[in-house]
Amino acid sequence: MKKAWKWLESILLLMILLTIIPQNVGAASKTAPKVTDNYLQKVKQKGELIMGTSPDFPPYEFVKNINGKSKVEGIDVEIGKKVAHDLGVKLVVRTMDFDSLLVALETGKIDMVISGMDATPKRAQSVDFSHAYYKSGQDLLIRTSDKNKYHDYHSFAGKAIGAQTGSLQATLIKEQAKKVTLKTMDKDSDLILGLQTKKFDAVAVDTATAGAFAKNTSGITAIPSGFKVDSAGSAIAFHKGAKSLVNAANKSIAEIKQKDLINQVYLPKAGKYLTNGKNQKAAKASNSMWAYKDFFIAGVGYTLFISAISVFFGFLLGAILALMRLSHNQFAHTIAKAYIEFVRGTPLMVQLLFIYFGLGLIINIPALLSGIIAVALNSAAYVAEVIRSGVSSIAKGQTEASRSLGLSRSATMRYVIMPQAMKNIWPALGNEFVSLIKESSIVSVIGVKDLIYQSRIVQADTYRGVMPLVITMILYFIITFSLSSLMKVFERKMKHD
Structure with a gap:
């Protein structure tokens, strides 16, 4: 009986130890966590x-x-x-x-x-x-002429306040300024331009940022926002x-x-x-558009490079897709049709973000390459339909006559159909190439330093919203007008031939 009690005591003691030790280990792990990530x-x-x-x-x-x-x-x-x-x-x-x-x-x-x-x-x-x-406070930027009109966000009932997309300020306006209309933009420089052109009545920004804009932008001043902020800071x-x-x-x-x-x-x-540590005259000279000519030149270079590569691969892939869609092979026809309809039915912005961010989970594609791929793949779908319509416009008698002369299907397409189709679709192709140059500006959202990206840099650096846009418009017009004129020269030669 005594042996039984001793065994029972030993078992109880072991059970107590087993319950206490893990708790102590767990408590130790809580007080001194180990970082195991790489x-x-x-x-x-x-x-x-x-x-x-x-x-x-x-x-x-x-x-x-x-x-x-x-x-x-x-x-x-x-x-x-x-x-x-x-x-x-x-x-x-x-x-x-x-x-x-x-x-x-x-x-x-x-x-x-x-x-x-x-x-x-x-x-x-x-x-x-x-x-x-x-940690900084929250301010509102307003036009200097409205300084006596507004005091904080409560003064803007029925008015519009701008804020950066996804920012804390946008959230504060939604949650606290219920009677205010919120307008968001991606860039603070665009918000300042919107304030100057009276698109809205104030811009909500961080206090330090408000001070920088108010000091460097004429006609703008800062006032306290009055927002209650639940944030530890930046x-x-x-x-x-x-x-x-x-x-x-x-x-x-x-x-x-x-x-x-x-x-x-x-x-x-x-x-x-x-x-800039300069006097007023020197500062004015440094903010002239001529001082930023290298920025615009670099932007034009990137835009032309992206457009040229995208046009080449877009036309190549578009021609292949058009032939696949015209093919009697049901599988090739279905693949081409599905691709064309899907790409034409989704925004280029979404395609660009998916290639850069979505595929980034699998493979790290640089921003410039992502932009070229997105623009080229998008253009290919439209080029395919242009080429298909051109081929379909050629009378069936042309094909029948060629085949009766002994030409193969591929030879008929190469020497008879395509030369005539190209003459018919050349103006449409020209329009597509011009559109591609303009649509390539979307790559700026992922940090590609094209013309739009450079113009935004100049806006932010000079605190001048309109003039960089005017310069950018003129440069895009020069590029597209030059391309349109070149396409018309080739069109006249084709008609002459």
């Missing part, structure tokens, strides 16, 4: 930290013309440099629209987002934030689960705060770039 290791292996930003948000990030070259500067860039330096890697800055930043982060195009982004609870559901590195966003990078960034941010680098170094440096 995000930091990957960054160090490739030797670069890719930062995504939308450079139209001074003094956080903005583009400046430095010795004829565009360069992204601002508080956020300095913070990015600090984090990269502490990791022992090189900082690479990639620019894109603000509402595309988190998508780029999710698909692995960038390693972090530093773009004056507030760490809100909603955003924290999809990304991991560092500690806040800077923070660095990382991929969900990238705790190793978050911890590394927090160490850098702690040093930045300890030394007060933002107020002592970063803000003064950004201020010098914004004012």
Whole structure:
């Protein structure tokens, strides 16, 4: 009996130990979590930290013309440099629209987002934030002539306020300014232009940004917004689960705060770039459109390059699709028809974003290549229908006569049908090529430095909204008019032949 009790005591003691030990281990793991992700290791292996930003948000990030070259500067860039330096890697800055930043982060195009982004609870559901590195208030930019008319957002009942798409300001207006009409745009420079041209009555921005715009844009002033903000401040966003990078960034941010680098170094440096450190006459000369000629030339170069490559491959693929659709092979006919109908039935913007971001989950395609692929694939569907209609317009007697003379089906198509079809469809092809040049401007949304992208840089850098657009319009007209004239020369030669 005593042996039985001893065995029973031993079993009870063992059970107690087994229940206590895991709890202690669990408690230890809670107090000292281990970071097991490999995000930091990957960054160090490739030797670069890719930062995504939308450079139209001074003094956080903005583009400046430095010795004829565009360069992204601002508080956020300095913070990015600090984090990269502490990791022992090189900082690479990639620019894109603000509402595309988190998508780029999710698909692995960038390693972090530093773009004056507030760490809100909603955003924290999809990304991991560092500690806040800077907290600023919220202001409203208004026209100087309306200074005595408005005091805060309550004064804008029945009026329209503009905000950047996907921004904290847009959310605040939706949630708190119920009687206000919200109008969103992708770029702050477009919002300022909208304010100047009376498309809306105010623009909601960060206090630091409001100060930069008010100081450098005539006819605009800033007033307190009156919004109640539930945000810790601006923070660095990382991929969900990238705790190793978050911890590394927090160490850098702690040093930045300890030394007060933002107020002592970063803000003064950004201020010098914004004012150029020049007198009024020199500043005016540096903001002339002629000073930015290299930007427009570079934009024209990118636009022509994208258009030329896209026209070549678009025509090649379009011809193949047209022949497939005209083929008696049911499988080839179905594939071509499905492709043409799908591409023509979906917006080019969606196709571009899918190739750049969607396929980015599988393979990392550079922005320029993504733009060329999207424009070429889109154009191919329209070219295919143009060629098909041209071939169908040729009388069946032509084919029958050729076959009766002993020509094969392929020879008939090559030597009899296609030469006549090309004469018929040449004007339509010309229109498609001209349209392609204009539609290629959409690649600017993923950061390709085409003509539209460069014009936005000039807008942001000079705080002049209309003149860069006028220059861009003129340049596009010169390009398309030249192409149309060249196509007409070939058309006349075809008619003569």
